[in-house]
Amino acid sequence: MARTDRAAKLADRIREIIALRLEKGLRDPRLGFVTITDVRVTSDLQQASVFYTVYGSDEERADSAKALSAATGMLRTEVGRGLSTRLVPTLQFIPDAVPENAAHIEELLSRAQQQDEAVRAVAATAAYAGEADPYVKPREDEADEDEADDDEADEDEADEAR
Numbered sequence: 001m002a003r004t005d006r007a008a009k010l011a012d013r014i015r016e017i018i019a020l021r022l023e024k025g026l027r028d029p030r031l032g033f034v035t036i037t038d039v040r041v042t043s044d045l046q047q048a049s050v051f052y053t054v055y056g057s058d059e060e061r062a063d064s065a066k067a068l069s070a071a072t073g074m075l076r077t078e079v080g081r082g083l084s085t086r087l088v089p090t091l092q093f094i095p096d097a098v099p100e101n102a103a104h105i106e107e108l109l110s111r112a113q114q115q116d117e118a119v120r121a122v123a124a125t126a127a128y129a130g131e132a133d134p135y136v137k138p139r140e141d142e143a144d145e146d147e148a149d150d151d152e153a154d155e156d157e158a159d160e161a162r
Helices: 002-024 058-070 072-082 098-124 139-161
Strands: 033-041 047-055 090-095
Touching: 002 033, 002 047, 002 072, 047 058, 058 072, 058 090, 072 090
Parallel strands: 047 090
Antiparallel strands: 033 047
């Protein structure tokens, strides 16, 4: 358990170091507006997967990916200076699919909402195929109602006779 806690702390520190370095800027003009979203370190602390997103078009994303892979050595050196570990993990930059997944989910929700509205429109003009209340009433209730009607009729006749 302690190894995973240490790996999580190391991942947070690596994320901070790389984000600060990218904030200062790299000399590569291909690098766009990059955000480090997550870092995952293996339990043996040898490899770090750095997840990032790039704001912009597909071409800008591809250029930023090339710039990050070219700057991996320099960024690993920065990480080594900022960590107090014997070994510096190797860095692997992976584009994060969160924006694409979010756009896909938004599209699915929009499509579901349109289908719900279509169903509501059909239901508003719908009519029952049979009776409005398709459930059969128990016969005991009908017999009780008939007796109650007879009792009321007897009371009405008694009132008239008076």
